[in-house]
Amino acid sequence: MAPVSATIRVQRFNPDTDDKPYYDNFDLTPERDTTVLDALHMIKAEQDGSLTFRRSCRHAICGSCAMNVNGHNILVCKTPLQDVLNKNGRVTIRPLPYLPVIKDLVVDRSSFWEQYLRVKPWLIPPEDIPEKEFRVSPEEVTALNNAETCIMCGACYSACQVIGLTKGYIGPHALLKAFLRVKDPRDAASAERLADLAGSDGVYRCHTIFNCIDACPKDLNPTQAIETLRKLAQKRLAYERSRVQRQRSLQNPIVVD
């Protein structure tokens, strides 16, 4: 049974008018299927229109609603309120940690996107592109470990203590994307990418704290991706050459009859 009433404790802060962040409590009566995002919407519509948060798709695909709920970074749109209420029917919602607060639950993600661009997240195709499509084997797709399903919500980035303590670390989100491109059999710049990633802001900065795995709402594994990149970085030239071999064999598959 849903409890009669829930108390939503929200961190508020408007840097223009407030000296420091403070908490507001809002009481509401949730339905059994009310999500944490629904609760925020109810508060904004019925109690305080100035409560500010980001959201868009409300089904866990746009990545805009990552927040810190009871100390964990989650997507509030895919989390039922009942799952996060404590036995007194209370929940605490704060903005993503380690990022500057713009207002209330909205954080400045500039550094997140800057680091993302640093790894050149786009595909760099080889000069000799195939006449038709690029062939990619099922094994090569499996080896991506679903990394392509990342929605760039920032939950891992803002859960990473290295991000909190070190300026310039590329971060789990961008390293996962770099992993995706390095393992992408259509990408021709893996050696160059691996050389960049092995720099002082890259894969060796990770302390394998595993917070990113814990935070990821899509069950991805940035830590493992970083491990893989470390290994590949050791033999990057050989790795890039082997890609060309793989592509050739896919273009002219050996037919066994």
Next chain:
Amino acid sequence: MDKSHRFNTDLLAAIETAHLLDFSEVIVAGALERKESRGAHARTDFPKRDDENWLKHTLAKKTDVGPSLSYKPVYVDWERYPPQERKY
């Protein structure tokens, strides 16, 4: 109500609501005029697709008395992809 000058999503929602109203009017005006059914545009009074008269884009221009409609031909590669009704 949010009266602040910073990341004011309340104000944003108000502006977007006005846009929604503008576009609702455009959609309704275009749909009333389009006397056929095509994809998500489904009319019980004209249940069939009518390529002869309606294989064209609707353009709407904003005027003081509401949207004013005009039409533009659809580019079709008749050779390779002649249009046909979708059946499921």
